[in-house]
Amino acid sequence: MSGRARGRARGRARGQSEEQARRPGEPSQQVQQQQQQQMPSAAAPAPVPAAGPPTASGRASYRGGAKEARPGMATGSGDVPEEQLAALRIGTGDTKGVGRSRADYRYSEPCTRPAHISDKRGTAGGQLPLLTNYFRLESSPDWHLYQYHVDFNPVVDSKKMRMGLLMSHENLIGKTRAFDGQILYLPHKLQETVTEVYSTTKRDNTQIRITITLTNELPPTSPQVIQVFNIIFRRVLAMIDMQQIGRNYFNPSLSVAIPQHKLQVMPGFITSILKYEQDTLLCADISHKILRSDTVLDIMYDMYNQAGDRFYDECIKKFVGSIVLTRYNNKTYRCDDIDWEKRPSHTFKLRNGDEITYAQYYEKSYGIKVNDVNQPLLVSRPKKKDIRMGRTEPIYLLPELCALTGLSDEVRADFNVMKDVGAHTRVAPDGRTKTLQGFINQINTNQQVRAEMGGWKLKFSDNLVSLNSRILPQEKIVQKGDCALSYRQEDADWSRDMRGKQLITAVNLQDWVIIFTRRNSAQAQDLVQTLSRVGPPMGMRINGPVVCELPDDRNDTYLKALKEYVTPTTQLALCVLPTNRKDRYDAIKKLCCVDHPVPSQCVVQRTLSKKQMLMSVATKIAIQLNCKLGGEVWALEIPLKGLMVVGVDTYHDSAKKGRSVGGVIASLNQSLTRYYSRCTFQHSMQELLDGLKVCMKGALEKYHEVNNALPERIIVFRDGVGDGQLPAVVEHEVPQLMECIRKAGGTQYNPKVAMVVVKKRINTRFFAKHGPNLANPPPGTVIDTVVTKPEWYDFFLVSQSVRQGTVTPTHYNVIWDTSGLKPDHMQRLAYKLCHLYYNWPGTIRVPAPCQYAHKLAFLVGQSIHKDPSLALCDRLYFL
Known part of the structure; x- marks a missing residue:
């Protein structure tokens, strides 16, 4: 889950x-x-x-209280130079013309591409042609948009009246235009730079002088033009009977009913027009509104x-x-x-x-x-x-x-409902491309749309954009004794090959406690016996635990038992829970992570009820216990020496409105398999981390304690950042990071640093040709051309295997880079890290440090609501 x-x-x-x-x-x-x-x-x-x-x-007033719910069980150095930061701040669009007023300024997207990255394309891996869910917006080579500022004298307050007065001169400005009450955009240039016309109001016959002044001649790449393109496209969607609901557009007439669950699925599209590497492209993806x-x-x-x-x-x-x-x-x-x-x-x-x-x-x-x-x-x-x-x-x-x-x-907890809804919302590559092709055909063949687009001298291409991608080499995964695991890269799953092989670092479980209720006694005993059988083949010796049988399942009973049976030498506390009640789970985690720090594992009785699955369940639990005790499961070859990778993510605190929890995870060893963790609290629902300095200082100190040296390279993977927050991350978090590094290592410490923003919620999709059909690209597919941004050092990576629906790639944007790594190295490192998440024997969507940071922030924000004890900071206790 x-x-x-x-x-x-x-x-x-x-x-x-x-x-x-x-x-x-x-x-x-x-x-x-x-x-x-x-x-x-x-x-x-x-x-x-x-x-x-x-x-x-x-009337009565209602405010926040407690709600019971499921817990869900687990089966460069110095300050940043001002001139460097200035280069990354938002800039204004292209200007060409006269009389530019202050109100005419529009802002472009932030430029975060480091100056030394002249070519961000990698070369490693075999070529793979793909289709993507983009359509080109075609125009003539000399196409320009003309921007005019419109003044009314006497001043007219009503926007509707201003539009009516200007539209009475349609013979002058033409039928194709975009006017917001002050700024007028035209696809053609008027004869004069400053044009004066007069209109008369119908209400009181007042004569109004309208002055139309040319302020800009904008090329297709201008941010203002992109804004106008999206305005035009919203008109186009209305012409084909699409209705805006929230931010996206849907077609209510095509809603599909699921009567057995009293639900409706309304199909629609998520669309945006933006400037990419070489062309202006329309990104369109299928969306569904559940009602x-x-x-x-x-x-x-x-x-x-x-x-x-x-x-x-x-x-x-x-x-x-x-x-x-x-x-x-x-x-x-x-x-x-x-x-x-x-x-x-x-x-x-x-x-x-x-x-x-x-x-x-x-x-x-x-x-x-x-x-x-x-x-x-x-x-x-x-x-x-x-x-x-x-x-x-x-x-x-x-x-x-x-x-x-x-x-x-x-x-969502009802399997049958989710299965029936998924039949309509989970669309495979073939079905998705067919729907997108029908969408663009409807636009290009509609007479009203053709007239509107023709007036602007624009047209959408008839076919999806094609591009070339690369498939990175398959990674070698090893366990103890350099025992390599064999697996198919297409499946990205090595769970079968792990059976019977020893973990890289196995921690013996000698002093531990198991707590359960009387009615769950049989399941608890079966679990202990099965753990003792699955442990030795993995290299873990699991002794018999201290057994605590409870008379009831009240929260206080569990907490009292934990306080009584957990001693300073206890390695781990395992609780078998009759149900997945959130309040009980939260109370146990808070006690074990804050008040009496000890790694803990909660298992729901239902998970242990199927005898035929118990061996598999116990194996997964044993691996998780090993991680929580500081052990390592598998590893990859990491050629970079002196490297520290850092994962950062945030999660909103459910107990206190307006507060967020930030999780920071930093690697401690060469193989990137041991981690140091800290969390910080942020107010006002912000995603940015003011406490990043404290967390990084502790991570660097721990790294020095383990390795007797500070890291030579630090690569930070920052999750949970939207495109609109990029400037704030550059100006807020990067200086904190650099100042922290300078103070931790002294004036002579000068590591190579990079910060990479990781984004999962994107609308970009890729489709690989598979015979006559289309399929999902295999894990390891990298895209760094055509649909990337020229002002960013970015790439897309498909790192996981998806068996149903269409795979969603992950977007990586390197916003700060003094690491000295080539684009190939950065892409390979990101892909390697997607193999190192120990809760799943396969690849995941994001680098393991990001996922670990999310797990930490989630645990603190949902259950603990306090800083975990530093006694647990060098173990993955939050899995």
Whole structure:
């Protein structure tokens, strides 16, 4: 199970209600009395900006409390020179022309490509032709976009009126244009640099002078042009009946119903137009919106019939924090609260000051008749960006008109539901390319789209972009005695070949404790016996444990036993749990990681229930125990001497809003198989790590303690960074890193340093030809041309094998590099590290230090919420 999936399974904190349950929509006696006296005003529903007082004063308020959920068990030196940082900051786009105003500036993407990397393409490996989910945007060689600044005298405040006044001169500017009320973009150049025209307002016949001034002649590579291309493409999507929901576009008419689960799958596309190495390309990938086919009100009635007195609590847990879709306008909102006192018969003020009830508004604006006049209303509070735009009041939504989006924790735990949903959302390469080809054909053959694109003198290519990739050589994986494991690179799995072979460094388990309840006694005994059998072939001698049988499964009983039986010499505590309750798992981990530091392993009874699988389960548990005790399982050849690799990732703390946990993992040995771990806390929901200096200082000290020398090279793999955060990482984290290195090693310490941003959530896909069909590229496929960015030192790497659906590559962006490594070396190192994650006998999507950092941050953010004890920092206790 992935970390994200496990986070969903474990759940988030929810509120608890103190009110007694009522029928949904039924007001309390106090509120009934209030309603007889007055009808409180309210904020507007979704389509209208809110106005008037917030919520009714008599309603109950709900805030955070505990929610029980599954825990999910495991089966250069000195300061950075200012001129170097300045070169990496965001720059402005190309300028050519006159009269550029301050409002006309647009910003480009950050340029992070080191100056000494003249060619970022590698050469190692065999060639492999691929297709990718990109289409070229074609234009003439001398194509330019002309940018004009438009002034109105007297000043016209209304954007709609400004657009109407300018459009009355269509014979001058033409039918093809993009105008936002101040800046006008045209595909052709007007005769004069400054053009003056006059228009008359219809309301009062005022004559308005319009001055159109040329400010820029923009080439296709300009950031402003890319912005206009995306605006044009949004128009194109609307012309082919695609509707925007959130950030992406979907076609509601093609929704597929899954009636047995009351779900709908709405197909759509994720699209963006950007400048790549040589061309401007449209990236298009398939997306799916999962919706409930019943409304929120339907779910409320079902919950009322089942929950009884717990109805209010269950509603808060179910809906608060979820995202709902309003079908009448296809907009999504976050449900922040439920106002049990407000009704569709309550009024709110329109922009013109008139009062209208919610029921009347929906019937007048959308022709929707509200059926249940006693339903409560959902509350969506304004976000920071909404407040900046002037909306300070909450939006009230009718549950009858809302549908839940996404999948709840309970649904995700249902294998049958996920199987049926996956049949529609998990698309193989052949099906994906067929859908994308149909999408671009629909665009290129639509007459309205052709007229729009032809006016701009643009066209999309008819076929997917093709490119050449390389397959890196297969890595040699060894265990004790240089015993090489044989495996097929296409499968990227060596679990079978590990059987009966000794681990590189096996730690004997001599003093350990096993804790279980009386009813799980048989499973615990079977586990101990099986561990003693699977350990010796791997080189582990596992002695009999100290046995602790508990009379019940209460949290306090487990904690009391751990405190009593765990001594300073105890190597490990293993707990067999009857269920995967989150609160019990959290309590055990907090005690074993903070209060009484000892490596711990939790195993759910269900995992041990199948006798035929027990040998396989025990083998995996034994390997995990060896890692938690400081052992090593397998290794690769790492030719670089004096190398330290660092993994950094963040995870939001579920116990404290606005706080993030950063995990930092640093290697300690030549083979990159032993690690030092630290975590740091960051506030305000930031991904950036202010505490990076403290963690790196501890890692360097530990490295020196183990090797009697500081590392010669430090390569940092930074996960969890979006493209918009790149400048902040360069200006914030790189200086911290360099300052920390300088202070740790003194003025004479001058290691070679690189920082690599690792990105998993990308929309790029690659398809390899497999006879007449298309298949996923094999593990080890590297792409460093065509779809990479010219301003970045970046590459894509397919490191894992996928048997269902389409593989997602990982994007690597080297934002700082004084390491002296060639592109080939950087790519090979990234691929090697994807083999070294000990929780899976195969390759993974990201380098092992990143995955270890995620596991650490996840454990602390979900269960511990405190700094783990430093006594565990040199072991992989968080696996």
